[in-house]
Amino acid sequence: MFKLTFLGTSSGVPTKYRNVTALALQTTLNRDWWLIDCGEATQQRLQHIALTVHDLAGICITHVHGDHTYGLPGLLASASMNGRKRPLILIAPAAVKAWLEATFLHTDLYLTFPIIHIDVDGDQEVHQEPGLRITSHALSHREPSVAYRFAVENSKWRLDNAALQASGVAPGPLWGKLQAGHDVQLDDGTVLAADEFRIAQVDRAAVVVGGDNDTPSLLSGACEGAQLLVHEATYTEAVLQKVGPGPTHSSVQRVAQFATASGVPNLILTHFSPRYDNSEGMAEVEAEARQHYEGALFLARDFDRYELSVDGVVRKLEA
């Protein structure tokens, strides 16, 4: 139902192996993809994966801090230089729009495509199209910050095999016509109505992607019915206690405990402080997470790709 590609998994500053935050999200609906946050050098990251800016439907920015936004002007400029015409949806707090407008003004940047700005301010529906609904959910951070919930509904028709066999129609081209919704006439003149031989099946899945946030429980509502939570885990709990509440980030423990309480079956942690960017550091993060969460757990690395299947299972795809 979803594919996620992590383009940056470091908090605040890039490291040699982790860039600042950006996440590409695809659905099974179509070729479109969505970008959630756009830290500096996101466009450079995109050159190493299969997604193109032409298929980018929209960008969702969680909050205005530079490690989540400084890649925006370059990505928009390059899309223009490559001749993009398709309008781009930009869902973001108002400060992002103000900064971009100042950037257009001062840096002689003219886009070849329109931007459809959707101002985000807390809990609201920010986008809806057939099969896809995106909502924003207020978080707690130094600057206004939100999570985005992507909910997909994929409707399809499957054949009612029992009914078909009872009607005596042998497997063949007629089955395909019925499945596509066409009534068919048999050689003996009998007319079979498609609606009596097919059953609507609706697959649903939802993913919640948090922005910077020191209070995971704010996502209780958003996580209802969601199969996957992606959330920052900037520090281990011990380091968060030492650093104090100033940075308004979450600890691994707090996110893991919330994920357990909310019952979300898959959890991907990201946005790690550079102090953990080594095998000992990541082992510490993983141990703390597993102590408080027994679901399917993943610690994102740059270029990691994950798939959420229709049965609600998340698996990491091969590189």
Added chain:
Amino acid sequence: MFKLTFLGTSSGVPTKYRNVTALALQTTLNRDWWLIDCGEATQQRLQHIALTVHDLAGICITHVHGDHTYGLPGLLASASMNGRKRPLILIAPAAVKAWLEATFLHTDLYLTFPIIHIDVDGDQEVHQEPGLRITSHALSHREPSVAYRFAVENSKWRLDNAALQASGVAPGPLWGKLQAGHDVQLDDGTVLAADEFRIAQVDRAAVVVGGDNDTPSLLSGACEGAQLLVHEATYTEAVLQKVGPGPTHSSVQRVAQFATASGVPNLILTHFSPRYDNSEGMAEVEAEARQHYEGALFLARDFDRYELSVDGVVRKLEA
């Protein structure tokens, strides 16, 4: 006298192997280094070389276009997160200052160090310190654009061996004292004045680094006495003719012809259109350059390092 490290050599948009423009310049004077232009992801490039932001004395921006500036906010933010206190000199057209101030305002960015803004507007001295003089030189581009000329004077004292031998002082510690400028007294009471036994030697070198520019001859004055010119060569002449004068860039031919006319003995071309980012493309660029310039020619690639020695020779350093 100088070391140059190319951090980005692509024009307009990054490619898989070339980032947008940035160039690190070191002198033999001290540990300081200077950054000329700061395209997006310059800070990520810096993580792969030996220079640290702590030793960065200043940034010279040639013009406001994003492929030369969009890495500035992230580099400044990361320097702050890493606790930089040392003031940073920022030599740039006024539009860059305006854009940065808008960026500070809208994106909640507070620096831990002061920025010393030097507004650039055409031909002027933009910085002077013992041994180093930086001047700017107006170019012709869609937005106000300049070249920077770095002139280094490295003064040192060498001993006058003939005078020493005539005085009968045997080689030993006294020679070192004289070289350091201390008068010395011999066992027989004779006093030797340092100034009579040492000779001032001044090594000089100058490098000119152009910004985007469609008229290389504007650098005639700047190139007088310079040993190295670094200049954009966005297109081959045939492509420039096809593209037309709109982009206000130089062709390889025009830069090479100017370098020949100015007599500058070393030429490094950079800022290539992505269309040349393959071996055939670069071969075409090189052939056109060699046709019009017989000096020492280099086509910059990302992470290339070059040294300009005291005898005016440029050589490419091993990776």
